[in-house]
Structures are given as C-alpha cells and as structure tokens.
Amino acid sequence: QLQLQESGPGLVKPSETLSLTCTFSGGSISSYTYYWGWIRQPPGKGLEWIGNIYYSGTTYYNPSLKSRVTISVDTSKNQFSLKLSSVTAADTAVYYCARRVGGDWYFDFWGQGTLVTVSS
Amino acid sequence: QSALTQPASVSGSPGQSITISCTGTSSDVGSYNLVSWYQHHPGKAPKLMIYEVSKRPSGVSNRFSGSKSGNTASLTISGLQAEDEAHYYCCSYAGSSTLVFGGGTKVTVL
Numbered sequence: 662q663l664q665l666q667e668s669g670p671g672l673v674k675p676s677e678t679l680s681l682t683c684t685f686s687g688g689s690i691s692s693y694t695y696y697w698g699w700i701r702q703p704p705g706k707g708l709e710w711i712g713n714i715y716y717s718g719t720t721y722y723n724p725s726l727k728s729r730v731t732i733s734v735d736t737s738k739n740q741f742s743l744k745l746s747s748v749t750a751a752d753t754a755v756y757y758c759a760r761r762v763g764g765d766w767y768f769d770f771w772g773q774g775t776l777v778t779v780s781s
Numbered sequence: 782q783s784a785l786t787q788p789a790s791v792s793g794s795p796g797q798s799i800t801i802s803c804t805g806t807s808s809d810v811g812s813y814n815l816v817s818w819y820q821h822h823p824g825k826a827p828k829l830m831i832y833e834v835s836k837r838p839s840g841v842s843n844r845f846s847g848s849k850s851g852n853t854a855s856l857t858i859s860g861l862q863a864e865d866e867a868h869y870y871c872c873s874y875a876g877s878s879t880l881v882f883g884g885g886t887k888v889t890v891l
Contacts, residue, residue, distance in 0.1 A: 707787075707883060707884035708827075708882040708883075708885065710872075710882060713878075721879065723879060723880075724782060724877075724879065759827075762832075766813075766873075767815070767817035767872065768817070768827075769829050769838065771826040771827045771828070772826055773825065
C-alpha cells in the first residue's frame with residue numbers, strides 16, 4: 662500500500678532552517694516514472710507549490726522561494742527532504758509531500774501533511 | 782507568478798450541479814492543457830480529481846468533470862452529494878518547470 666509520510670520538527674524559531682523529510686513506502690522513489698514534490702498551505706490560505714525533485718537529483722523550485730529552498734533525495738532510504746532557510750512567521754504552514762507524474766504536471770498521491778509553526 | 786483565482790465558496794443542494802471556476806492568465810491556464818483539480822477534506826491528504834483539464838483518474842466518480850476556455854478552467858460536480866463537501870483547489874503548469882495553485886474553493890452542500 663502506497664504511503665507518503667512527512668516528518669520533522671513542528672516548531673522552528675525565526676531565522677532558523679526548517680527541515681522536513683518525506684518517506685515513501687509501497688514503492689521505489691527511484692522510479693523513472695515519478696517526481697517528488699513539496700507543497701504547503703499557510704493557515705486559512707490556499708496551496709503553494711514549493712518544488713519538485715527527480716530521483717537523479719534534478720530539482721525545480723518555485724521562483725518566489727528558490728533562494729531559500731533546497732530539496733534533496735536519498736534513494737537508499739526511499740526519502741526526499743525539504744530545507745527552507747531564514748524562516749519567518751509567514752512560513753508557518755501545513756507542509757505536504759506528494760508524488761508527481763513524470764512528463765506531466767499533477768500530483769497523483771499526497772501525504773497527510775505536517776504542521777510547522779515558526780515562533781520563538 | 783500569481784495564484785490562480787477561485788471563488789471562495791460555492792454551495793448547492795443535494796442532487797444539483799455546481800461549477801467552480803479557476804482563472805489564470807495566458808502564461809499558465811491559457812497556454813497549457815495541464816490543469817489539475819484536487820479535493821481536500823480537512824486533516825486528510827488532498828486527492829486528485831481531474832488532470833490535464835478533463836481527465837479523471839481511475840476511481841474518481843464521473844460526477845466530476847473538468848473543462849477549459851481561454852484563461853479559465855472549470856470543475857463541475859453533478860449530482861451533488863454530502864460527501865462532496867470539501868475544499869477544491871485548481872493547479873496549472875505555468876511554464877519554466879513551475880506550477881501555480883489556486884486559492885481554493887469551499888464547497889458546501891446545503
């Protein structure tokens with residue numbers, strides 16, 4: 662059974678780096694077919710695409726976040742990760758990881774999301 | 782890259798049909814047939830309902846349909862049911878390997 666599970670600290674201090682990991686189970690993250698992505702939803706707001714990564718390490722980022730975002734993949738652990746630096750309260754959100762169909766631009770499978778609050 | 786525009790809320794009675802609009806620009810919705818729609822019940826994982834404007838994934842009810850005209854995409858839910866009450870988000874490819882989402886629409890079944 663397919664599962665995407667986000668994990669990481671639920672509380673991050675302003676100016677620090679937010680770090681999350683997404684573990685994929687029920688399949689291989691090294692599949693040629695899929696990309697892997699991060700999406701977030703601030704409280705009371707809509708979804709915002711953060712970026713995508715292929716198993717080879719190729720990345721695509723939202724231009725508005727690109728200077729602060731790093732997405733990486735660890736195929737040995739079937740995981741991919743998100744780092745967002747210099748966070749502020751505006752980065753408080755539910756963060757989702759998801760699977761994107763390669764050659765297309767939609768997410769066919771999502772994790773349940775994890776809330777990250779930026780506060781001192 | 783601005784968020785796609787969706788109405789904040791849409792409501793309908795059971796059995797009725799409703800349509801949610803998703804307005805973008807000639808740089809995203811208008812240029813690519815790569816619009817997708819997601820259903821989101823609070824606390825759960827978002828679910829893909831429509832991809833490539835009008836295609837339905839296996840397992841999604843045929844009560845859900847998608848279309849596009851110019852810079853506006855639409856999601857229609859026919860035969861509205863209580864279980865359809867959720868938030869719905871559109872998403873479009875925006876060129877240069879980027880994606881943009883809409884602000885979301887809350888669907889209420891009266």
